[in-house]
Amino acid sequence: MVPFIDLTAEYLALKAEIDTAVSRVLAGGWYILGKEVAAFEAEFAAYCGVNHAVGVASGTDALLLALRALDIRTGDEVITVSHTAVATVTAVALSGATPVLVDVEPEYYTLDAAQLAQAITPRTKAIIPVHLYGQPANLETILTVAREHGLYVIEDCAQAHGALYNGQRVGSFGHLAAFSFYPTKNLGAAGDGGAIVTQDEGLAQRLRCLRQYGWQERYISALEGYNSRLDELQAAILRIKLRHLDVANGQRRALAQVYQQQLAGLPLVLPRERPYTEHVYHLYVIQSAVRGELQAHLQANGVGTAVQYPVPIHQQPAYAHLRASLSVTERLAGQILSLPLYPHLPADHLHRVCQTISHWYRSS
């Protein structure tokens, strides 16, 4: 069997360090917003090359609190993509603003900046580019358009911890950037978690207030806030994994290279890296004109795969009212297939995946 992902392998590789940290937190008797969270926030901000990081309960909350910190609300419009995890759009809807969905570039899977101009209206307040699958979006063009129209940019970095754009970490380009630490992400906790990073001291203060009941001081709510806190256990685990993140991303990139070599020449569209970027392969996504049959064949041969994502958000029941017609997004949803790729993926598993695919194409 070749499972799609194996989170136990990642834990076992760091078991001694993680078990020690977990015991330390449990014995310490302080479980929410303490020393571990403060240390993680400082370390993660430094890693991203920004001044501030604010830990919250999930990536969805990170996006929602980012929108709230910018005072985005009902009547406002926020431009993002339909080809993303549903949480990107959920967060916009929860803020009260209207999500305006645009198409993606077919080769990079990220927001097609050429479509921004038509999507901007007098109500537009922000753009949320998603660095999908670990591939940085076209930040240069997006930031230029945003500057011209006076719009905020919130980067959705939930799939791109550590990715580089022109040598600079994603998350350090927008006014704010949201990260998820859901267990499968490149930097994953043993539960839910998220963070917002920013260079702006005032926004960081507002976010700290929003994540805990709107408190500026204890028991006095200055804003209508939330309960969205990162806990000490998750922060302690994330501090350890952060120290190994660059190595883990390097392993992902090396495995992606092997896929690239072994799958070359087959009638598949393989991932392509945007120039001047470093993709961190949260997912290794190919396109096949016969995706359903290929996936079934892999399944029958014990190879786990996934589709991220099978139904564009504007075609899902909860969001059908957003009405959009996005030809690239709609075509991709029927052709994309994610192959197993995680830092400890054994080499023989990867070869088995490639052999199963190439045998199938040669015999069909």
Ligand SMILES: *Cc1c(COP(=O)(O)O)cnc(C)c1O
């Ligand atoms: C995972 C993810 C989120 C949401 O993160 P959660 O921690 O699950 O709330 C948002 N956007 C993208 C692109 C994601 O992949």
